[in-house]
Amino acid sequence: MALDWRQLPTAPLHLLLVELRQVWLAMLTWGMATSDITAKVWMDNRGIIDTKSIVRHHFWQKYFLFHSGGVIGNFSAHGERTGLHLKEAHIEGFGYVWCSALWILPLAAFGFVMHALCLLLSRKIWSFETGDYLDLTWKFKRSPPFKAYVAAMCLSSIVLGIVWLWGSLMFPSHPEIEDAPYNNLSVFYDVWLNFALLVFSLNALLFPLDPVHNWELKELQKLRFRRSILHLLLGTNTNFGLKLIHGLWTARSEMDVEGRLSEKSRMQRYFWSREDAEQALVCLVDMQHLESRTHFQKYAEIESNDSQRRESE
Numbered sequence: 494m495a496l497d498w499r500q501l502p503t504a505p506l507h508l509l510l511v512e513l514r515q516v517w518l519a520m521l522t523w524g525m526a527t528s529d530i531t532a533k534v535w536m537d538n539r540g541i542i543d544t545k546s547i548v549r550h551h552f553w554q555k556y557f558l559f560h561s562g563g564v565i566g567n568f569s570a571h572g573e574r575t576g577l578h579l580k581e582a583h584i585e586g587f588g589y590v591w592c593s594a595l596w597i598l599p600l601a602a603f604g605f606v607m608h609a610l611c612l613l614l615s616r617k618i619w620s621f622e623t624g625d626y627l628d629l630t631w632k633f634k635r636s637p638p639f640k641a642y643v644a645a646m647c648l649s650s651i652v653l654g655i656v657w658l659w660g661s662l663m664f665p666s667h668p669e670i671e672d673a674p675y676n677n678l679s680v681f682y683d684v685w686l687n688f689a690l691l692v693f694s695l696n697a698l699l700f701p702l703d704p705v706h707n708w709e710l711k712e713l714q715k716l717r718f719r720r721s722i723l724h725l726l727l728g729t730n731t732n733f734g735l736k737l738i739h740g741l742w743t744a745r746s747e748m749d750v751e752g753r754l755s756e757k758s759r760m761q762r763y764f765w766s767r768e769d770a771e772q773a774l775v776c777l778v779d780m781q782h783l784e785s786r787t788h789f790q791k792y793a794e795i796e797s798n799d800s801q802r803r804e805s806e
Contacts, residue, residue, distance in 0.1 A: 498722055499622070504613060505610065505614070507626075508613055509606075515695075516605055519602060519694040519695055520598065520599060522687050527556070528556075532548040532551075535552070555582050557596075557599075563579060563580055563581045587660055590660075594652050594653045598646050601645035601649065602646060605639075612633065613626075613629060616629060622717055622719065622720050624712075627713070627734060628708070628710055630730045631706070634703050643698045703730065707784050708781070708783075718733075740762065741778075754771060758770065760773070
């Protein structure tokens with residue numbers, strides 16, 4: 494008998510594959526960009542104009558694994574075929590500063606992922622079709638820990654830029670080669686696309702588009718949505734939440750006009766049956782009413798306190 498994919502722990506899978514994909518994109522582009530910077534500067538300083546894949550991997554190992562073994566490769570230098578031997582290397586001098594700057598984003602991203610995963614597992618959420626999973630991801634993106642992790646990841650780009658500029662001024666080119674005194678600065682034009690992708694991924698994390706509602710968790714836990722395997726692999730909770738709010742809006746209109754959901758109601762798409770959709774509609778409307786009453790009470794208390802303060806003055 495074939496295994497139903499819904500029996501899998503879809504919530505952790507969806508969290509890692511979809512909800513955190515901007516984090517993975519940031520880490521990937523960060524590793525590519527920083528490795529390209531070091532490799533490109535090294536090659537330009539030596540007049541190497543051919544492939545840089547071997548050199549890039551060599552320096553990736555050096556700065557991210559703290560050690561790189563010896564490599565022999567063939568390159569075209571000054572129009573002639575020549576052999577090149579990359580000696581075994583360790584971090585030294587300014588490399589410690591550069592390495593420290595490189596590790597800010599990976600460490601912040603690792604903490605981000607582990608915090609989100611531990612939060613999910615602590616609440617024992619296994620299915621991505623439950624209301625409490627939506628509530629967790631929506632509220633996590635507005636929480637102080639989330640903002641702290643994303644701020645650290647954004648700060649890493651600024652720190653790296655400062656370190657890069659400092660290194661460019663201190664070490665504009667290789668001390669034995671004077672033909673290209675601005676190699677460190679010119680490398681920017683070769684790696685700007687990777688940094689553009691990094692900014693894009695961090696921007697998506699810094700400004701989340703998730704619906705913001707203070708709905709009761711106990712009521713949300715009663716809801717079980719219907720989501721396809723494409724949602725598991727591609728669809729974010731942000732997108733699903735916006736569709737759910739749209740379905741709720743149209744369902745309210747249908748209830749006002751006909752007193753029931755239509756045969757092709759958008760609300761029904763996200764639940765297993767018509768009865769589930771109708772019960773969810775009542776539940777969601779009640780939660781929104783409760784949220785609105787709570788907000789009005791807070792506003793009334795604020796206005797009352799302000800009026801009392803003005804009277805006392």
